[in-house]
């Protein structure tokens with residue numbers, strides 16, 4: 001039976017992935033040197049493609065690392081000397097704050113509840129150098145609207161704004177004018193194998209790194225922003241990177257550009273509408289996030305009242321694999337991914353089967 005992975009990461013692979021893998025083997029991509037011109041070309045095309053897809057300004061740099069968790073760590077090391085501020089909406093945000101504390105930073109956290117409608121009253125301590133936000137919290141389906149992030153940045157323009165867009169990219173329409181650091185890994189919205197992270201960095205974030213280095217702060221070793229930046233300018237990475245996955249990302253991005261990001265976003269909205277409407281009208285189940293504006297279009301989390309395992313087993317029988325709840329909510333929630341690799345028809349069939 002053919003399986004469709006509606007899990008939130010790793011997830012269903014991008015439809016054209018196997019074709020790109022095939023071509024990668026035929027073209028000896030796993031054997032090419034990461035210092036050679038062929039790799040530099042792949043690096044260049046991938047970053048240029050991503051720039052187009054996500055409207056990333058020319059003066060921002062794009063780095064390749066190993067994962068999103070690594071991106072959290074590198075962001076703190078390279079852009080926060082003493083104090084970080086974290087908006088928490090679930091487990092990934094907590095992980096980011098914990099990691100900053102483990103690196104010896106003072107962390108200030110502010111937890112948003114799942115009935116949040118806005119947070120205009122939120123005050124950020126003068127000491128905080130960086131605001132860390134999980135824009136799409138995959139553990140809870142908590143979506144912070146980009147407009148709220150803009151409002152916050154307008155109130156605190158001097159602070160660095162860092163966002164985790166792992167499970168919302170490429171759907172999330174981010175205005176990078178208000179963002180200093182954004183990162184993601186590729187096994188979610190891009191439908192690729194895990195093991196590659198991408199960090200998008202503003203000139204202001206790089207200035208902050210320089211300032212920390214001048215003050216004698218250790219900003220990391222081989223993957224500090226300064227080294228990533230110096231190598232990146234030559235279309236290279238400090239270490240031997242995941243060349244195969246960068247190659248695959250390049251090809252998936254090219255395909256997405258052909259489809260068009262507007263169409264991807266529109267299709268995502270349509271699938272999300274179907275999913276939310278169905279569960280909103282369900283007699284027993286509840287949507288976990290209460291305010292519609294803060295419900296994730298790409299990560300749908302449903303409180304199924306202890307029926308998580310039963311429902312997931314039922315769906316697995318016809319090949320639809322959905323995620324369990326995260327952590328303590330394992331038995332009470334299901335999580336359904338809505339990424340570009342997921343088709344409207346499969347969403348409809350799945351919902352029909354549940355009812």
Ligand SMILES: *Cc1c(COP(=O)(O)O)cnc(C)c1O
Nearest residue numbers: 067068069092136138166167185
């Ligand atoms: C999956 C996920 C991560 C972690 O990604 P890795 O690639 O495993 O490091 C971080 N943040 C969010 C929001 C995620 O969904």
